[in-house]
Amino acid sequence: MQIIEDVGEMRRWSETERCAGRRIVFVPTMGFLHDGHLSLVREGKKRGDRLVVSIFVNPAQFGPNEDFAAYPRDPGRDRELLEKEKVDLLFSPSADAMYPKNSQAYVEVEQLSRPLCGPFRPGHFRGVATVVTKLLNIVRPHAALFGEKDYQQLQVVRRLVRDLNLDVEIVGHPTVREKDGLAMSSRNSYLNGEERNAALSLYRSLQKAESLVRQGQRESRRIVEVAEAEIGKEPLARVEYIEVCDPESLEPVEIVGERALLALAVRIGKTRLIDNIILQVEK
Amino acid sequence: MQIIEDVGEMRRWSETERCAGRRIVFVPTMGFLHDGHLSLVREGKKRGDRLVVSIFVNPAQFGPNEDFAAYPRDPGRDRELLEKEKVDLLFSPSADAMYPKNSQAYVEVEQLSRPLCGPFRPGHFRGVATVVTKLLNIVRPHAALFGEKDYQQLQVVRRLVRDLNLDVEIVGHPTVREKDGLAMSSRNSYLNGEERNAALSLYRSLQKAESLVRQGQRESRRIVEVAEAEIGKEPLARVEYIEVCDPESLEPVEIVGERALLALAVRIGKTRLIDNIILQVEK
Numbered sequence: 001m002q003i004i005e006d007v008g009e010m011r012r013w014s015e016t017e018r019c020a021g022r023r024i025v026f027v028p029t030m031g032f033l034h035d036g037h038l039s040l041v042r043e044g045k046k047r048g049d050r051l052v053v054s055i056f057v058n059p060a061q062f063g064p065n066e067d068f069a070a071y072p073r074d075p076g077r078d079r080e081l082l083e084k085e086k087v088d089l090l091f092s093p094s095a096d097a098m099y100p101k102n103s104q105a106y107v108e109v110e111q112l113s114r115p116l117c118g119p120f121r122p123g124h125f126r127g128v129a130t131v132v133t134k135l136l137n138i139v140r141p142h143a144a145l146f147g148e149k150d151y152q153q154l155q156v157v158r159r160l161v162r163d164l165n166l167d168v169e170i171v172g173h174p175t176v177r178e179k180d181g182l183a184m185s186s187r188n189s190y191l192n193g194e195e196r197n198a199a200l201s202l203y204r205s206l207q208k209a210e211s212l213v214r215q216g217q218r219e220s221r222r223i224v225e226v227a228e229a230e231i232g233k234e235p236l237a238r239v240e241y242i243e244v245c246d247p248e249s250l251e252p253v254e255i256v257g258e259r260a261l262l263a264l265a266v267r268i269g270k271t272r273l274i275d276n277i278i279l280q281v282e283k
Numbered sequence: 284m285q286i287i288e289d290v291g292e293m294r295r296w297s298e299t300e301r302c303a304g305r306r307i308v309f310v311p312t313m314g315f316l317h318d319g320h321l322s323l324v325r326e327g328k329k330r331g332d333r334l335v336v337s338i339f340v341n342p343a344q345f346g347p348n349e350d351f352a353a354y355p356r357d358p359g360r361d362r363e364l365l366e367k368e369k370v371d372l373l374f375s376p377s378a379d380a381m382y383p384k385n386s387q388a389y390v391e392v393e394q395l396s397r398p399l400c401g402p403f404r405p406g407h408f409r410g411v412a413t414v415v416t417k418l419l420n421i422v423r424p425h426a427a428l429f430g431e432k433d434y435q436q437l438q439v440v441r442r443l444v445r446d447l448n449l450d451v452e453i454v455g456h457p458t459v460r461e462k463d464g465l466a467m468s469s470r471n472s473y474l475n476g477e478e479r480n481a482a483l484s485l486y487r488s489l490q491k492a493e494s495l496v497r498q499g500q501r502e503s504r505r506i507v508e509v510a511e512a513e514i515g516k517e518p519l520a521r522v523e524y525i526e527v528c529d530p531e532s533l534e535p536v537e538i539v540g541e542r543a544l545l546a547l548a549v550r551i552g553k554t555r556l557i558d559n560i561i562l563q564v565e566k
Contacts, residue, residue, distance in 0.1 A: 011450055019302035102532075104394050105412070105446035110387040129388070130447070137448040163388035164413070165420040167294055249385075 001082055002089045007098075007138055010091050014052075014140040023048035026141035026168075028132065031055040032072040033081050036176040036184035040145045041085045043173050052139055053082055054091040056098060061127030072189045091139060098134060107133045107164070109156045115250050116152050116263055117274065120240050128153055129160050136166050144168055149175040149183050151263060151276045155250060175275070177203065183275045190271040198236035199268045202275045205230035205242070209262055213279045218256045220244035223279075231266055240265040240272070247278060256281060284365060285372045290381075290421055293374050297335075297423040306331035309424035309451075311415065314338035315355040316364050319459040319467035323428045324368045326456055335422055336365055337374040339381060344410030355472045374422060381417060390416045390447070392439045398533050399435050399546055400557065403523050411436055412443050419449050427451055432458040432466050434546060434559045438533060458558070460486065466558045473554040481519035482551045485558045488513035488525070492545055496562045501539045503527035506562075514549055523548040523555070530561060539564060 004010045017024055025048035027040045044051045055078055062068035075092070082090055106126050113125035136144065146154045158170045176184045181203035182196070191199055205227040212226050220243075227242045242264040245252050253260055256279050263276035287293045300307055308331035310323045327334045338361055345351035358375070365373055389409050396408035419427065429437045441453045459467045464486035465479070474482055488510040495509050507525045514520045525547040528535050536543055539562055546559035 007448060015301075018298075100445070102394075103446045105390060105392045105443040107447070108389050108391060110389070111385075112387065134446075134448045137450065140450075160388040162383065163386045163417075164390070165290060165417045167420065167423075 001079070001087050003079075004089060004091050005093055005097070007093060010093075010138050011140070013089065014138075017050050018140065018142075022050050023143070024050045024052060024139070024141040026052045026054070026136075026139050026144040028054045028056070028135050028144065028146075030057045030071065030186065031078050032074055032186040032189070033078050034176075034184045034186065034188075036147055036149065038081065038085060039176045040147060040173050041082070041087060043171075044143075044145050045086070047143055047145075047171070048141075050088045051086075052089045052091055052141060053087050054093075054135055054139065056091075056093055056131070056135070058098075058127060058131040059095060060099065060130055061124050063121055063123060066121070067187075067190075070190075072186050091135075093138075098131070106130045107160055109159050109163070112152065112156050112159055112250055115245065115252070116241060116243060117265060118152075120265060120272075125153070125156050129156055132157050133160060133164065133166070136161070136168055141168055143171055145171045145173050147175060148172050149185065149275065151261060152250060155248070181207075183273075185273065187271055187273065191268060195236055195268045195271065198234040199266075199271075199273055201231045201234045201237050202264060202266055202273060205264070206262060206275060206277045210277060210279060213256060213281065218281070220252070220254050220256065220260075223256070223262065227262070227264065231264075234268075236268055238267045240267060244279070258283070284362070284370050286362075287372060287374050288376055288380070290376060293376075293421050294423070296372065297421075300333050301423065301425075305333050306426070307333045307335060307422070307424040309335045309337070309419075309422050309427040311337045311339070311418050311427065311429075313340045313354065313469065314361050315357055315469040315472070316361050317459075317467045317469065317471075319430055319432065321364065321368060322459045323430060323456050324365070324370060326454075327426075327428050328369070330426055330428075330454070331424075333371045334369075335372045335374055335424060336370050337376075337418055337422065339374075339376055339378075339414070339418070341381075341410060341414040342378060343382065343413055344407050346404055346406060349404070350470075350473075353473075355469050374418075376421075381414070389413045390443055392442050392446070395435065395439050395442055395533055398528065398535070399524060399526060400548060401435075403548060403555075408436070408439050412439055415440050416443060416447065416449070419444070419451055424451055426454055428454045428456050430458060431455050432468065432558065434544060435533060438531070464490075466556075468556065470554055470556065474551060478519055478551045478554065481517040482549075482554075482556055484514045484517045484520050485547060485549055485556055488547070489545060489558060489560045493560060493562060496539060496564065501564070503535070503537050503539065503543075506539070506545065510545070510547065514547075517551075519551055521550045523550060527562070541566070 107129040390412040
């Protein structure tokens, strides 16, 4: 596996591969890789000729009181895992290379950044949109893969690619879960045993809501109530939001039509976790 | 001269040229071409193998009370002029192609958009930064040329290219003036005879200020006073701003060091004109 840290070198690699007619697939990550990432990597391998993974913990998407400094890092282990998956190239730039002094250009995706996590993480999606734009401009892949666990992020990325005319296909990939249902996340490493157990309430509440919809319930208010009650049973859990919304625009919906997104953010102790499912109504 | 209106077709043309090893130079314009534009075109011809000119009157950079609808257009004449200059490709997309329904991603260049024209044209530089990002992503040139008449715009573009890691060289090109000193601008076509005459006060005031600096004056306040007094002689002229600032950061300077930008915006009747010079102090 080749490792590139320099932006210019990354560009040249990409231009050479593109002009040789090879299809480049890209999986951007913040490292501390888990099976969710590796599932993106395996899917990426199938979708092109060259697979690039980036590892960059992006300071711009963390708020001043968030966990940037504490965010888990293990570059040695990450490299080994990527070697094993036969990734062609690891791009791991420094923060100085990505944000030179006096950086002041930002990408904003307005409406899609506002609901759900928006109010709880001011500036987060601006940071995400900016770094994804930068990475896509540097790596210049034909396709890029993002996990559906970060559903709002995926929608923000799809929109910036369309609206800023970036020439890349964005592929969403299903959330990977532990055997007991917990959505994989680097932040799960913050949880102690008791918290880990309380965190299971997230997926349990999504499943309860889903089965309610399967039984014919269409009112978002009722669906949210059931999900909230399930999480309410866990003293360690504190709901930030649980919402039913349109899966494209992310605007709230009162009645579930054919498809709706049920998304939530919950604090387990100090750890903030998110999860979501798509509610499908069979006709 | 080839003409492309479709975004996808433009991309494919560019990818083919790049992979054939040819250097693409790009001159983005809003059309109604004058000798200022043609001077960019001629410079562009020297700097690469293929010259692309775009014509797109960008709605996003006009405020609600500005002259988008009235902005002068003459596509037939523009095409003839570009043919004569042996431009390789004219890219002239429709507004729908550039801004599909529900467009909501924008590029902001924060500090550089704030001074000078910033307060007088809210949203203008966001519109410029966004459309330039889009055009550069579509055309994918090796170099792009911008006139120094729109000095703040040039700095905004330089910064977004650096900060968003766009792989393109930005080249500034000196302002082209009429024989009597008026900076060329498509908006000069709005001026009647009397206003045309009043508009000469812009360059005259810049020259007065420059000669003051040549005589040893270094205080921005004094320099601005002299420039203002010159424009004050014209009853049809109303100053929006006259400022001395750092040519990179655009922050105001009190004392002219080695180099400073003297920039102004003046209304002549209903027409808003801008101009600037670099004040150089010889050591």
